[in-house]
Structure formats: C-alpha cells, structure tokens
Amino acid sequence: MSGDDGWPGEARLEAGEPGPSTARADSCDSTAPQGEVPAWAHTAVEEGIRPLAIAAMFTCIGVSISGLALQVSPTWPSLAFAVITFLVSLEGIHSRRRLSRLRLASEDKLRFHFVEIVVLFLLVRFGVYISYGAGRLVTDLSAWTTNIGSFFDATFLIVSLFALVFWALSGALSQTIQEMETSPIERTPSTTDPGSYLRDTMPGRGRTDRQGLLNRIVGIFFWGGVILLILSGLARVNLREMVTMAHGRASGTIVNALIYFVLGFLIVSEAQYTVLKANWELQEIPLLGRLGRRWLYLAVGFLVIVGVVAALLPTGYSVGILDVLLAIVRWVIWAVVQLTFFVLFLISWLLGSLMQLLMGQPASVGPTESAPRMVAPPAPVAVEGEGWAWWPLVRSLVFWLLLTGVMGYSLFHFIGDRWGAVRWLSAMPLLAWLRRLWGGLRRGAGRVATRVRAEVAQRLAARRARAGAGTWHYFSLRGMTPRDRVRYYYLSVLHRSAREGFGRPPATTPLEYDAMLAERLPEATEEVHRLSQAFVEARYSEHSITHSDAEAAKGGWQRLRRALARLRRRDRTATS
C-alpha cells in the first residue's frame, strides 16, 4: 500500500490530454498502479510482440550471415536459414518461459532440453529443403538409407550450430527481460510473514539486480549489432581489395540491419521501462496517467524522427576531406586577395583624385596594360570521376563537418564519462579559451537576438498601427439606411468645410454651426439650413427617415459640395 493512503484527492490531467480530462489518482489507494497497461495488452506484449521482436532481431543477424555465406558458397540455403533462425528463436523463448512456469527438477529440465534439441536438429535437417526443394529431399532420403553419414553434411552442421546459438541467445534475452519484473519476494513482507525471514536471508535481500540485467540486454544488442554490421560489410566488399584498402563505396539500404537496430532499441526501451516500473513498484510509488502506453508511442515516435532526420543527411562523400580543405583554403585566399585589391584600388583612386585636385591637371595616362584577371579557384575534382561539380563539394563538406562533429562530440563525452577527463580537458588553456570564446559568442548572440526580436516586434507593431490607421474601407451609400446616408452627407460637408479652414468648433451644436456655415456660403444658405435640419432629424429624432428624405438631403449635399469647390477655386485665384 502506498504511503499516501489517506489522500482522498485526485490527479487531474488538465490540458493536452487526449483522453478524458479528469483521471482519479486511485493509484494512491490501491495496489494496482493506474499507469499500468491493461492485462490484455500486457499479455499481448509478453506472449506475442516481445517474442516476435526478439526472433526478428536474430533473424536479421541470420540474414547477414546468409549474405556472407552466399559469397563463400552459392548453394547456401539462405531462405531456409532465415526461417529456421526465426523459428528456433521463438522456440528458445517459448521453452524458457515454459520451464520457468513448470518449475521442473534438474533431471526433468535436462530431459526437456534433450527432446527440444533433437526436434531442433530435425527441423534444421528438413528445414533446409525450403531452399533446396522437394526433389533434393527425395534424393537425399535415398542417400541417407545407403550412407547414414551423409545425413550430417557440412551445411546441416553449420546451420545447426547457428540455430543452437540463436536458440540459446533468444531464450536468454527473453528470460532476462522477464527477470526484470517485480517478484512477490521482493516486496517487503510484514515481519509476521514467513516470507520476511526468507527475504532477509536472501543474498541482496531478495532484490534483483535490474541494472545488471539491463546491461546484459544492451550488451547482447550491441554485440549482435557489431556482428551483423561486420557480416553485412564483408558481404558487400571484396575482401582482397579491402585488405589493400582499394575497395570502392557500397551504397544501398541494408534492410535487415535497419530492422535489427529499430527492434533492438524498442526492446531496450521496453526493458528500461520495465526496470523503472519495477523500482517504482518496489518503492510503492503510484504511477499516474497512461505511462506504459505513452512510453511505447514516444519510443516509436522518437526513433522515427531520428531515423528521418538521419536519412536527410549525406551518408557519402565524393570529394576527399583533404580536397575539401584545399578547396576551402583556395577560396579563402581568393577572397582575401580580392578584398586586398579592392582596398588598394580605393586608396589609389583617392590618391589619384587628390593629386588631380592639387596639380590642376589630369594625371598622365601611361600606356595602359590590361589588368590581370582574377580567376576564381576551381572546384576540386570529384573522386570517382564525377567531374567539376559544386553539389558534390557541398555535400562532401557537410558530410565531413557532420562526421567531425559527431566524432568530436562522441570522443569528448566518451573520454569524459569514463575517466573523469572532462575536468582535465576543460583545464587545458586552449579549451578553456575556446569555452570562454564560445560562452562570449553565445551571450553576445543572445543579446543581439533579444535586441533584434524587440526591434522587429516594435517595428511590426508600428507598421500594424499605421496600417490600421490608414486603412481604406470600401463602403456603399446604397447599402446604408436612409438615416445613415443623411448623417454621411452632413459629415462629408463638415469634413470639406474643415479642409477649407472653417470647420465646426467642437462645442458647437449643428444648429449653431448652421448659422456659421451659412455666413461663409451665402449662395447656398438654403441648402445649409436644409441639410442641417435633415441631420438633426436623422441624428436625434425617433421617427423613420425615408428614402425621399435622404434623396432631398443628397441634393443639398451635392449643391454644397459645388459651393465649397467654388469657394476653394476663388481662394486659390485670390492667393495666386
């Protein structure tokens, strides 16, 4: 039972939760953690997905072995070997699980394994005919009757040997993962429980060394990967050329290697989850949310993202690293020379102009010689006859940069993690200076970025404000109501009169301004009165304004516009 027995509260997943927005923290009150996957899902992983994944991993190694074996012996039964590898791996996992459930005595275990190995040999013996065909089986059957020694041919022995190795390894891997889960003996029993004495007297107080088991799984995964890669590499290169380092590049995807590593990482991830979960269970820490399911999704998503990003990076080079460096150096020198010439030209031009001013005569023009042309350095010749091309150079440059970065980072952390060399390396004057420089650059870049962000935000805001202020809105007088049209005509006159210099003072009422406007426009006094009256009605009255009222106001507005235009022309004439 958790230590939080009394907590009646809840754990709520409030945002971003794809499922229900509220989840009870029952894990605090029950022994079954909420984060545990459902029983059926657990069974599916235990009995189905995990054994299939392990068997598939070993099959991938088997495919690599077949690839190499085919180079040595073209009659190697590659398809049959892959099938046999897959089946014996499954059998190895199944037999380990069955034995752990049956809890047999040593003699019975021996008998069980003996029978199993005999069946395994028979499977290998007859399985190879998946590749050879039924006709070969009939021929061999007759040969075995005459010479039993021919039953144990070289192919059979080699395939059997590999099958035994895969059978043992797959069983061991599966059992290791299974051992990571918590056992009842590990949970602290009460002192009155007989299990308490048993637990206290067990080595390590009954606790399984899960980290050790995880390291074992990772070790199997990595060593399997090393073997797979070496076999895959050997299958793709000519060994004689390789000895003299004269072999060419091999391209193309090695599907079985990709499957192996993806499955391997998924199994390691699952094992890591099992270790953590077991530790949490033993510490009685409740698990909230859908931890198990999310773990799987995140692991898959993470591997897909990394895989896609890695696929976008250049995996090969057509220009050697020295040629790339040479090209870079040439370009740098060319740029420096160009810059120097430009500066010298500027200085000489200035001096020439100065002399011309002082002497008062044009500088003597001597015999002109054609200036030497500055030719840009060529791109390096691509290896393997790809000619003069910039794309291979850029691609190679990126490749070498990436490779250098990856190796530098890995080596630094590899050494630092193991022998505490980070401190020693950090104390080196050059590295310390580089670190300070890097820190200074980062801080400077950060300050610049902050300033640029602020400046951009300020300018954008100013631009938005200007755009908002000067936005031209299209409107249609026809779309307006008669009341709004009358108001528009009046406001239009106000706008125009303000432009002419006799706008309405803010404290003036429409009727007061009516008199002021009539005084300025004596030829349109009638229109001014009519429009002012129409506006007052439209603005303050509650009775409806008809279209004919609006049309009448429009007539007055048009005449007032003309009157204002005449006034403006008069003013201009008087000014000129």
Added chain:
Amino acid sequence: MRNLLAFILGLFLVAILFRVDFFFYLLYFFFGIYFLSHFWLRRAVENVLCERDYQDRAFPGEKVAVTLRVQNRGLLPIPWLRVHDSVPIQLKAPSFFRSVTSLLPHESLTLGYELDCRRRGYYHLGPLIISSGDLFGIRSYERRACVSSPMLVYPRVVPLTSLTLPAHSPFGEVPTRQRIFEDPARMVGVREYQSGDSLRHIHWKTSATTGTLQVKRFEPAISIESQLLLNLNRDDYSASRVATATELAIVTAASIAHYLVEKRQTVGLICNGVDPLIGLGEPVVLPARRGREHLMTILDALARVQSSREVMAFPDLLRQSRLHITWGGTGVIISADADDALFDGMVMMKRAGFHVMLILVDPRTSYPVTRERAKEVGIQTHLIWQESDLDVWR
C-alpha cells in the same frame, strides 16, 4: 546504455573500414539518439513548472490538503517524471509524497496529498524534486522544482470562560463591583441630577422629555491589560516532563490569550523560547494589543517557539518585561516551577504596581508550599499538570 558511445565510435571505424554508406546512416541514427536524448531531457525537464498550493496555517487536528500542480510548459513530451515532495514526519507518515507520471506538451497535472496537523510547530514542506530520464536509459536528470515553504500549526486553544485576573485599570470591558471605575462608554440608564454631577453627563434629550435634569448612569468596569510571561528554558523543567510540560505551558498561554482577546482586552506575550524567525538568544516580545489580528500574531509566535537551554534566564526576562507592562496591568507568569529567583522577580513586580498571577506546569517542589508562599505576597497561583486542569476556567 553507457556503451552507446563506444558503439558509435566502433561503428565509425566499421563505416570507414567498409565504406558502406548505410553504416554512416546508422552512425547518424545512433548519434541522433544519444544527442537528442541529452538535449530533449534537459530542455523538457527545465520547462516543467511546479507549484505547491495549501493553507499555510492550521489548528491541531485539522487536515490540510496540499495540491501540487505540475505543468509542462514546453513542446517536448516527458516520458516519465518522478515527483518527490518532502514533508515533516510530524505532518505526514511516511515523510514524503511521491508519484510518477508522464507529461505531454503543455499538459498539466494536479497531484495532492494531505497533512495531518497533529503537533504544534513551524514546519517546512519541500523541497519538491523532480527527476526524469530518457527512453533508453542513456541519461537521467534531476532538479529542484519548488523550494521549501513554511507551514504553521497553532497550539491547541482551550476555550476558557471564567478566568479571573487581578487588574484595576479604568475604561475596560470587564464589569467589576468596584464602582469607583465607571466607564463613560458603557451607559446603563439615567437618574435625576444631583448636585456635583458633571454637566458633561447630563442626558439632554431625556431632560427635555421629562422636564427635569437627568444624568447618565455608567456601568463600572475595569480593563485588564495582561502580559503573558512564558518560560521555555529547558533547564527549569524536569527532564522526564520537559516535552509535555513545555507544550502544556504553550497551550495555557494560547488559551489565556484567546480568552482575553475574546473579552476585548489587551494582551501581550513575552517568552524566552527560541523563535526560528528571530534567532537564538532573542526573546519573543509582543507588546499588549487587542483584537483578533493580534491574537493570531500571538498564536503564530506560540506556534513557532521552541524550548531551549541557550535562552535568557526567566528571572532576567521578568526584570526586562516590566518595561512592557503598563501600571496596573497583570503579568501572567507561566513557568515550570517557582524558585527563589522567580519569587524575587514576582515580588519586585508587585512592588512596582503590577498584578501577578503564577501558573505552574511542572513544579518540582511541593505545590501547596509554593502556593502558600505566593499567597503571602498576594500572588494568585494555579497548577496546570495536564490539559484537563484548564477545565477549572471553562
């Protein structure tokens, strides 16, 4: 996965040796897993915001719900996040809250646990530590997400109703039989004017109604300005009862303070215990005030204060405390026992015009003898041996 880097370096050699392009892809793939696990984890955990929400004051017996709000403010999901909040054992058993969860981007989670406030004290909740790791066991990361925050459990307050304290200050709230102290703020009626009555006490409205001069009658009252003088010097308590008796002394002080404030009297506190907010060697001095706010200040101090050996001697404290009590006020002395030095101090207080009341919580000498001795100098004495002894004033 500590061997991942070794594998990457090995893979590099294999890739260079065989010149197979796909091996370089695998190199990027492995390095990407290693690098992103570092980058992702650090970024993700630093974007986790934790807040602890709770009521930071409680009375004994109360249950306080603590809410922890954990929020992932970043765009990176967190595969697992272990939340560990430390709690004092006096408030929760076991003394921590732990939980494991996962957080998607911008997801927040509300966790909670409950504090059982069984003992008075000044506690700290936290720090809240979150830890996380990547999906492959390459790296784990831990950080302090929420600092410690205080929690105060007040001392138990026993409601008293009939505590009698000796005091004679006028203009008070507690009625008295001594009619010399009439409180002009407590009018109880009118009577006919008599020669010598103050013109200020004439009730003009009633005089106009009745046609004869009427003067106001006032209720006699006294004010009890009390100063609680609490001794928390461990040397004055017996070793076997020091924990119980000091707590009892604090409960008694809290109950008397509550009683006096309820009676709208002024009350202060002077104590030689250790207040963690003040520091060692400095006594707690709260001048006499009235009102519930002041009561809470006294209770705050009584919740925090601890007994100690490295404190001012109580007789010295008595001498200093006279500066904080107004003439006619009452000093309520709560101590373990009354030795000669304490008697000397009390007598000095009496002579200076103060009233003194002595409450003993752990007398090592015979209590009747002490009571008789105190009676001779006009000091009320009470024995509080256990909490139920306070019932005499209920």
